Amino acid sequence: LGFERFGKFGYVSQTKVAQMVSFLEKDQLPATRCKKCKTLHFPPRADCQNCRNPSVDWVTLDGSCTLITFTEVHFAPPQFQADVPYLLGLAELKEGPRVFAPVDSNISRPTLRLGIHMVLRVVRRSGDGVYYQLQK
């Protein structure tokens, strides 16, 4: 269960939150919640930032969110050059935390407006990779 399977191209393979991948494979959006102070962490953290408690529970998120900002990338790092141009977005989830994610390439640029409602959904890439994406 390697974390390098997360994303369009994974750089990091080893982490305490590698379990995230198995949630995504079940089409679930995972977050962690501190067992002690109940702070919600997304992206998931193994250690609570609020009270430093290193013990968390896995929970799932709804995916509803609001678009804060975006860009269309035309000049990409080597592993992503076949995909240009592609959209990257920042959104605020209904539960509070923010998410940085690719935006569905089927969405036409002119319909993207800051403040619109979007949904974070799980998508798969070729091979055994899995990640999430902002969709309409």
Place this chain on the structure above:
Amino acid sequence: VAIIGVGHSKFGKRSDASLRELAFEAYNDAINDAEVEPSRIDGSVVCSATHYDKQRSPAGVVAEYLGLNPEPTFNVEAACASSAVGLRTAWALISSGLHDIVAVVGVQKMTELSSEEIQELMGRAGDVMWESPFGTTMPAYYAMYATAHMSRYGTSEEDMALVTVKNRKYGSKNPNAMFQRPVTVEEVLKSRIVSSPLKLFDCCANADGAACLVLANSEQAKKLSDRPVWVAGLGLASSPMALAGRKGPMTSFEVSKNAAKAAYEMARIKPSDVDVAEVHDSFSITEILNYEDLGFAKPGRGPMLLRKHETELGGSIPVNVDGGLLAKGHPVGATGASQLFTIVKQLRGEAGDLQVDGAKVGLAQNIGGIGMYSGVSLLKA
């Protein structure tokens, strides 16, 4: 603590020189400028984003090549803000009494990396666990701030182009700048899209170069120099690296506001007291955000300063009148020291055609990476 000498190499594609040789050019210039015996320098701080360097732990070869052994030397790294951290480090080394005279050497050798290597590094500029796996780039992050600023305040691509046009105009009068040719608004708007809404001429260029500062405690500064420039205020702050970890509408850098607040408080001055400023124009939009974050304009009003020419020579707050990163090029580790070089020259009245008349208080602001570090330095003549 005062800056008693400054030096600067030519910035650009310096295929004629290695990292250590670039450092020497700036150091030699600074020593001549300070008129100090090199043997009096009792420590050096080398500022570079070392992942760009072929040489690992470059302070080793730099101190050797400059003849600064056996005094202590080490590297400081805060991406593009490495030199701002270098200044702060040297200030602390001197203020503690451990050192009397310290050389801060900002240096970077970027153009010998292949474009593949550069692009690979660029892809890991953000949070490598949660954001880089989606194909982030340095311009993409700043572009997202631009999108938000445009949407919230009506800032236009023409406004951003005015930053590049202004800075390239002044760069054409700075012999150390990488780009010597002015550009027009139309050229900026027609340049190819890098990450919307940012186009090629909205972005600074990778470069090779070095800049050096010689700092001394007040006793030595008064003894050695007839024109010391005093460090009046220093602010440095941090911010989450992950964009998703930051709060607010993404139209300003909290990290710069925090650094500015600390620097203004330490110097006991307000933004309107600043006579000349160097701000981190890694992208055109960054300069606009910086006007607002540093208190030169109210939130959303940054573009008005450009439209009214207030940040040009003769305006109320001239900014980046040496060309900024957009014209000088951006040798990451050297950029902060280059900004301070310009401010020192301005406060001494030695900036020639680019002189801001009667400048007494100068500000240099240096952002690191995608905004996880920001340093604000205030200098007084």
